[in-house]
Amino acid sequence: MVDPLLSVRGLTVRYGSVTALHGVDLDVHQGELVSLVGPNGAGKSSTLAAVSGLVRPAAGTVTVAGDMVSGLAPERVVRHGVALVPEGRKIFTSLTVAENLALGATIRRDAAGVAADLERQLDRFPILRDRCSQQAGLLSGGEQQQLAIARALMSRPRLLLLDEPSLGLAPRLVDLVFETVAQLRREGLTIVLVEQNATRAVELADRTSILRSGRIVRSGTAEELGGGAAMAAEYLGGAEVGS
Amino acid sequence: MSTLLQSLVNALNLGGLYALYALGMAMVFGILRLVNFAHSSLIMAGGYTLVFTAGLPLIVRLVLTVAVCVALALVLELVAFRGVRAAAPETMLVTSFAVSMLLASLAESLFGALPRSTDVDPVFRESWTFGQVYLPKINVVTVIVVAVLIGGLGLFLTRTPAGLRMRAAAEDFSTARLLGVAADRVISLAFAISGVLAAAAAVLLLGANGSVTPTFGVNAVLFGLIAAVVGGLSSLRGAVVGGFVLGGASQVLQEVLPVALTPFRDALLFAAVFCLLVVRPGGLIRSGQGVRV
Numbered sequence: 001m002v003d004p005l006l007s008v009r010g011l012t013v014r015y016g017s018v019t020a021l022h023g024v025d026l027d028v029h030q031g032e033l034v035s036l037v038g039p040n041g042a043g044k045s046s047t048l049a050a051v052s053g054l055v056r057p058a059a060g061t062v063t064v065a066g067d068m069v070s071g072l073a074p075e076r077v078v079r080h081g082v083a084l085v086p087e088g089r090k091i092f093t094s095l096t097v098a099e100n101l102a103l104g105a106t107i108r109r110d111a112a113g114v115a116a117d118l119e120r121q122l123d124r125f126p127i128l129r130d131r132c133s134q135q136a137g138l139l140s141g142g143e144q145q146q147l148a149i150a151r152a153l154m155s156r157p158r159l160l161l162l163d164e165p166s167l168g169l170a171p172r173l174v175d176l177v178f179e180t181v182a183q184l185r186r187e188g189l190t191i192v193l194v195e196q197n198a199t200r201a202v203e204l205a206d207r208t209s210i211l212r213s214g215r216i217v218r219s220g221t222a223e224e225l226g227g228g229a230a231m232a233a234e235y236l237g238g239a240e241v242g243s
Numbered sequence: 244m245s246t247l248l249q250s251l252v253n254a255l256n257l258g259g260l261y262a263l264y265a266l267g268m269a270m271v272f273g274i275l276r277l278v279n280f281a282h283s284s285l286i287m288a289g290g291y292t293l294v295f296t297a298g299l300p301l302i303v304r305l306v307l308t309v310a311v312c313v314a315l316a317l318v319l320e321l322v323a324f325r326g327v328r329a330a331a332p333e334t335m336l337v338t339s340f341a342v343s344m345l346l347a348s349l350a351e352s353l354f355g356a357l358p359r360s361t362d363v364d365p366v367f368r369e370s371w372t373f374g375q376v377y378l379p380k381i382n383v384v385t386v387i388v389v390a391v392l393i394g395g396l397g398l399f400l401t402r403t404p405a406g407l408r409m410r411a412a413a414e415d416f417s418t419a420r421l422l423g424v425a426a427d428r429v430i431s432l433a434f435a436i437s438g439v440l441a442a443a444a445a446v447l448l449l450g451a452n453g454s455v456t457p458t459f460g461v462n463a464v465l466f467g468l469i470a471a472v473v474g475g476l477s478s479l480r481g482a483v484v485g486g487f488v489l490g491g492a493s494q495v496l497q498e499v500l501p502v503a504l505t506p507f508r509d510a511l512l513f514a515a516v517f518c519l520l521v522v523r524p525g526g527l528i529r530s531g532q533g534v535r536v
Binding site for chain 2: 052053054073074075078079083084086090092093094095099102103104106107151155
C-alpha cells in the first residue's frame with residue numbers, strides 16, 4: 001500500500017492544563033475524503049489546528065507526503081501543500097475579494113499559473129467574480145464561505161482542511177458547500193472535512209473518524225458505521241447542528 | 244488672510260509631525276499590538292547620528308540617519324521583542340519601556356546629559372517673508388516631507404504585494420500566516436518602516452530645535468501615542484487623522500487663548516482628548532472593519 005498523504009501519529013494538544021487531544025492517529029490517502037465528526041469540544045478543530053501549524057502539538061507527529069510538518073510555523077506548513085479553511089471563515093473583511101484571493105496565492109511564484117487558477121475559482125464561484133472589487137466584509141455569510149474556500153484553493157494545495165464549512169449557513173448554502181466539497185473530491189483533491197452536520201459528512205466521505213473527548217473512538221466507512229443517521233444518533237446523541 | 248495662511252502652515256507643520264510620530268507607532272501596533280515606547284529611542288539615535296555626522300554632505304547624513312534608525316529598529320525587534328512576541332500585551336509594553344530607558348541611559352553615559360547641537364542645514368533656520376506673513380522654511384519642508392512619506396506609505400500598502408501582506412497581517416495575523424505570510428518578515432518590515440519614519444522625525448525635529456539630548460524623542464512619542472489613540476490606534480489612517488486633528492487643535496488653542504493661558508495649552512489639549520475618549524473610546528476612526536489602510 002502506498003504511504004498516506006497525511007499521517008498523524010499520537011497527536012496530543014494541550015491548552016494550558018487542558019488536554020484537547022490525547023494521542024490521535026489518522027491516515028489520509030491521496031484523493032481520499034475523510035470526515036471528522038463529534039460533539040463540541042471533541043478535538044476536531046484542534047486536530048486541524050495542529051496539522052496546519054496554528055497550534056504546536058505537545059506530542060506526536062504530523063507528516064505530509066513523508067515530510068515532517070509538526071512543530072513548523074503555519075507559513076511553513078502551507079508550503080508543504082496544506083491549506084486550511086478555518087472555522088468562522090476568517091476572511092479579511094477590510095480587503096477586497098480580489099485581495100483576499102491574491103493572498104491565497106502568497107506562497108506561489110508562477111504568476112501565469114496563479115492567474116489561471118484565479119479564473120478557475122471565479123468560474124467555480126461566479127458570485128465572487130461579480131464582487132471582485134468589493135470589500136469582503138460586505139459579503140453575505142455564504143459568499144464569505146465561498147471566498148474562504150476559493151482563497152484556500154489559490155495556494156493549489158495537495159491537502160485541503162475544511163473546518164465547519166456549513167456552520168451558520170442557510171440550507172440552500174449548506175447544499176452548495178457540500179456540492180463544492182464533492183466536486184473538489186472528484187477533481188482528485190485530498191480533503192479532511194470537520195463537520196457538525198455529521199449525517200451528510202459521513203455519507204459524503206470515504207471514511208469517517210468519530211472524535212470524543214480528544215480521542216478517536218471509531219473509524220470506518222458510512223456502512224461500517226451503520227449509516228450516517230444511525231451513527232449520528234449513536235455517537236453524537238442525535239444532537240446535530242445545521243442539519 | 245495672511246495670518247490665516249501662516250496659522251494654517253503652522254497647524255499643518257505641527258499636525259504633520261504628530262502624524263509622523265503616530266504613524267511610526269501605529270505601524271508596529273497594527274501588526275504586533277505593541278505600543279512601542281522605544282520608538283523614542285529610534286528618534287534619539289537619528290538625532291545623535293546627525294550630530295556626529297556634522298560636516299559631511301547633507302545627503303550622506305540623511306542616508307546614514309535612515310540607515311541607523313532602520314538598523315536599530317530591526318535589532319530591537321530581534322533582540323528585545325521577538326522573544327516576548329507571544330506574551331501578553333502588558334509584557335511587551337513593559338519591555339518597550341525598558342528598552343527606551345536603557346537606550347536613554349546608554350546615550351547619557353556615552354554622550355552626556357547635556358544637549359549636543361548641530362545644524363541639519365542652514366536653510367532650516369531661514370524663513371520666507373511675504374509682507375506680514377512669516378513662514379519658517381523648516382515648517383514648509385516638514386509639511387512636504389510628511390505628505391511625501393504618507394503618500395509613499397499609502398502607495399506601498401495598497402499597490403504592492405508586500406503591502407497587501409502587511410494589511411492582511413494587521414487585520415488577522417494568524418490567518419495571514421496560514422496563507423503563507425511569513426511572520427518574522429512582516430514584523431521586521433513594520434519595524435523597518437517605523438525606523439524610516441523615526442529618521443524623518445529626527446531630521447525634522449533637529450532641523451527645528453538644533454540640539455539633541457538622551458530624552459530626545461520622548462515627548463514626540465507621547466504626542467504620537469495620543470494622536471494615534473485619538474485617531475484609533477490600530478488604523479494607520481486614524482494615526483494620520485489623529486495627528487492632524489491634534490496639531491490643528493493645538494494651533495487653534497494657541498491662537499484663541501488669552502496670553503495668560505497659553506502656558507496651559509497642552510493641558511487644555513489633553514483635557515479635550517480626555518473628553519473625546521469618554522465620548523468615543525475607540526478614537527475618531529473606528530478600528531473595526533473596513534477602516535484599516
